[in-house]
Amino acid sequence: MSHQLAISLSNVGAYYWRQEGYFRRSRYWALNNVSFNLYHSESLGVIGRNGAGKSTLLQLLAGIIKPDRGELVNYGVTASLLSLQLGFIPYLTGRQNAYLSGLLLGLEKSLIAERIEEIKAFSELGDFFEQSINTYSSGMKARLGFSVAFQLDPDILLVDEVLGVGDSEFRTKSADMMRKKIRSDKTIVLVSHNPLMIKQLCDRAIWIEKGVVQAEGSTDEVIRAYEARANASK
Amino acid sequence: MNLRRYLDLIIYKTFADLRSEAAKTYIGFLWWVLDPIIFMTIFYIVFGLLMQRGTENYVPFLLTGLVAWRWFQATIIHGANAILAGRGLMRQVYIPKILFPLINIMTDLLKFIVVLAILLVFLWFYGFGINVSYLAFPLVLLVQFTLIAGLTILLSGLVPFLPDLRLLVEHILQLMFFVSGIFYDASQIPEQYKMYFYLNPMANIVEAYRSILMYGQWPDWSALSVIF
Numbered sequence: 485m486s487h488q489l490a491i492s493l494s495n496v497g498a499y500y501w502r503q504e505g506y507f508r509r510s511r512y513w514a515l516n517n518v519s520f521n522l523y524h525s526e527s528l529g530v531i532g533r534n535g536a537g538k539s540t541l542l543q544l545l546a547g548i549i550k551p552d553r554g555e556l557v558n559y560g561v562t563a564s565l566l567s568l569q570l571g572f573i574p575y576l577t578g579r580q581n582a583y584l585s586g587l588l589l590g591l592e593k594s595l596i597a598e599r600i601e602e603i604k605a606f607s608e609l610g611d612f613f614e615q616s617i618n619t620y621s622s623g624m625k626a627r628l629g630f631s632v633a634f635q636l637d638p639d640i641l642l643v644d645e646v647l648g649v650g651d652s653e654f655r656t657k658s659a660d661m662m663r664k665k666i667r668s669d670k671t672i673v674l675v676s677h678n679p680l681m682i683k684q685l686c687d688r689a690i691w692i693e694k695g696v697v698q699a700e701g702s703t704d705e706v707i708r709a710y711e712a713r714a715n716a717s718k
Numbered sequence: 719m720n721l722r723r724y725l726d727l728i729i730y731k732t733f734a735d736l737r738s739e740a741a742k743t744y745i746g747f748l749w750w751v752l753d754p755i756i757f758m759t760i761f762y763i764v765f766g767l768l769m770q771r772g773t774e775n776y777v778p779f780l781l782t783g784l785v786a787w788r789w790f791q792a793t794i795i796h797g798a799n800a801i802l803a804g805r806g807l808m809r810q811v812y813i814p815k816i817l818f819p820l821i822n823i824m825t826d827l828l829k830f831i832v833v834l835a836i837l838l839v840f841l842w843f844y845g846f847g848i849n850v851s852y853l854a855f856p857l858v859l860l861v862q863f864t865l866i867a868g869l870t871i872l873l874s875g876l877v878p879f880l881p882d883l884r885l886l887v888e889h890i891l892q893l894m895f896f897v898s899g900i901f902y903d904a905s906q907i908p909e910q911y912k913m914y915f916y917l918n919p920m921a922n923i924v925e926a927y928r929s930i931l932m933y934g935q936w937p938d939w940s941a942l943s944v945i946f
Contacts, residue, residue: 548812567810573734575741584734588811593726616741 488524490561490640490671491545495519496554497695498540514540516695517554522640524561527672529686529703531679531710537695538675542642545673561671563640564590569629578613578620578628579604585632599635607631608654623654630658640671645678679707728817732824739825750829751836758784765901775932778844782931783900783924785830785837790866790920791891793826797870798887802878819874823867841931851930858926865919898924 496518499511515537522528522545532538543549544556546565571588572581582603586596596603604613607627609620617625643662666672666685676682682689682703689706691699699709740746758781766776800818807813842848877884898920899907907915915921 543809546812548809565810570810571731571807573738575738576734580734580737584730587723587727587730588807588813590723590811592723593730 489521489559490524491522491559491563492557493519493521493544493551494555496544496551496556498544498549498552513695515544515551515692518692518695518697519554520690520697520700522671522673525669525671526688527666527670527674527686529682529689529706530673530675530692531677531682531689531706532692533677536692538677538692539644541692542644542673542675545640546642561639563642564636564638565642565644566633566636568633569625570633572617572625572629574618575616577616578607578609581617582628582632585629586635589633589636591635596635603628603631603635606634627654630654634661640673641665643672643674645676645681679711683707724814724817727813728821728824731821732828735821735825736828747832750832754781754784754788754833757788761901775844778841778846778932779903779928780901781837781840782927783898785833786862786924786927787895787898787900787920788833789826789830790862790923791895792829793823793866793870794873794887794891796826797822798873798877798884800870800874802874802881802884805878815875816871819871822874823870827863838931846932854926855930858923858930862923865923894918894920897921900924 496515497513498515499513501509502512503509518537518541530538530541540549542565544551546563547558548565550556567589570585572585576584579600582600583593583596587593607613607624607630609624609628612620612624613628617628620628663685666674672686674682674685686703688701689703690697691706691710693713698713699706740749743749745752758777761780761784762777766780797819800822801815804813804815804818808815873883873887897915897918899915904912904915904921904925
């Protein structure tokens with residue numbers, strides 16, 4: 485495993501405006517002070533409770549928002565969020581939605597055309613692929629979303645708790661696909677509040693609470709610290 | 719390379735939105751045509767029949783004005799909200815924000831083209847033939863398009879910061895509708911207010927439509943060039 489830097493964050497913070505009555509709003513720092521390095525081909529787990537700033541962190545890494553303080557340096561890598569069912573429109577067919585979602589995710593139209601049969605096969609939708617997605621069950625929609633999103637191949641894949649969609653058979657298939665990506669040379673950032681998932685999939689982890697990094701290190705250490713705190717506050 | 723991708727996205731999303739809009743109703747695409755016709759019928763009943771304010775050839779007069787106006791109004795109302803409505807997508811992928819109003823401008827442009835084609839056919843049947851001043855029509859459309867696109871993009875950028883603006887815009891549009899000479903002719907306005915009437919770009923554009931399509935006259939170039 486190489487230890488080339490992919491993205492580094494130093495003292496990064498990001499805020500949102502919070503409305504407080506008429507004409508008054510205050511800054512809410514979703515991320516307060518976060519510093520860590522992300523290396524090539526590692527899989528980093530980010531653990532934290534709801535509202536800890538995990539999703540904001542992913543948006544920063546993906547370049548969707550910019551840090552309001554501190555510094556984020558991207559060493560020439562592309563990073564994108566694994567977004568399922570991005571931009572799906574209910575009245576269009578599976579095929580049309582696959583195109584639309586793919587374009588939104590940043591795929592070239594010619595590439596989607598090349599892979600469309602592959603998408604159809606992976607989604608196991610069969611004839612439903614040509615039907616309006618109104619007629620889909622939520623599991624079928626999830627399968628389509630997953631099949632499209634997995635065509636995307638950025639340097640860094642940012643995953644926000646999406647494992648386990650569809651029925652158990654498809655869930656195994658998608659989790660396998662995920663693991664394959666993780667074990668390959670791909671750089672992954674996986675965000676979760678489920679310690680087990682991080683333990684299974686990541687080599688390194690950080691724990692974020694209230695917008696601040698609480699612990700960083702090997703997965704086992706970080707999870708132990710996280711669980712100790714969780715038990716203590718019970 | 720990116721530009722090409724964004725262009726593909728705009729085009730695909732435009733058609734996807736139109737298709738989905740049509741699929742939501744039983745008669746689908748027909749609504750684009752029916753919508754202005756119903757709108758026109760209402761104004762015809764009120765101003766043409768009940769108040770007897772109609773001028774000569776009131777139906778084509780009204781229809782021409784309304785078609786021009788509806789394009790303006792629809793694009794601005796839809797487009798002003800575009801960036802705000804796209805916030806779900808923006809949180810997940812990086813997309814240049816300007817794409818959202820552009821997609822709205824495109825969908826409304828295509829709808830307008832359909833309606834305009836029907837208006838032209840209607841006018842020909844009504845006896846207003848094609849004349850040499852039609853040559854100026856693309857230019858009038860271009861002026862209007864520039865006006866619409868500029869306002870829409872500006873508003874779509876402001877609305878996320880000032881959501882209240884959207885409600886204000888609806889009222890301003892309402893006012894503009896009444897002062898743009900859509901259901902009355904500029905000649906009915908008292909002389910001392912005429913100057914102010916022509917400060918409204920839509921009033922000039924509506925007039926340009928009529929002089930070309932109905933009266934076979936060249937439009938007022940100076941007014942159009944100022945808008946541009």
